[in-house]
Amino acid sequence: MKGIRIATLGVALLVGSTTVAHAQQQQGGPGGRRGNMMLMGIDSTLSAEQKTKIEDITKKYAPEQQAVRELMQSDREGAMKKMGELRAKMQPEIRAVLTPDQQAVFDKNLEEMAKRMTRQAPPPAI
Numbered sequence: 496m497k498g499i500r501i502a503t504l505g506v507a508l509l510v511g512s513t514t515v516a517h518a519q520q521q522q523g524g525p526g527g528r529r530g531n532m533m534l535m536g537i538d539s540t541l542s543a544e545q546k547t548k549i550e551d552i553t554k555k556y557a558p559e560q561q562a563v564r565e566l567m568q569s570d571r572e573g574a575m576k577k578m579g580e581l582r583a584k585m586q587p588e589i590r591a592v593l594t595p596d597q598q599a600v601f602d603k604n605l606e607e608m609a610k611r612m613t614r615q616a617p618p619p620a621i
Contacts, residue, residue, distance in 0.1 A: 536600045536604065537597040549592055552589055552592075559577075560581065
């Protein structure tokens with residue numbers, strides 16, 4: 496009886512972990528695991544060709560993004576600076592893929608992101 500319970504628990508854990516892994520893969524799309532905040536509002540209007548091009552841009556910068564994430568563990572301020580530099584390189588490339596209507600939404604999203612980041616900035620140390 497105890498063996499059956501352990502086996503059932505093992506199967507349940509296996510099914511649960513594969514479900515989570517599958518869900519994480521499904522969230523991918525342009526911009527990575529959590530999506531791309533810059534593309535919100537236009538992501539559903541992207542053509543297959545645009546999605547492919549944006550995915551290629553994202554993949555191109557993936558090693559740099561990973562390096563920034565690793566740097567975040569030891570030097571948050573330096574990592575934030577590097578992330579800003581990386582974003583400044585990616586944004587024009589992504590924008591060039593978009594239609595004029597999509598570019599307008601993209602620009603608005605960038606503006607809102609910039610506002611949020613300035614509000615969330617910690618007060619200067621005294």
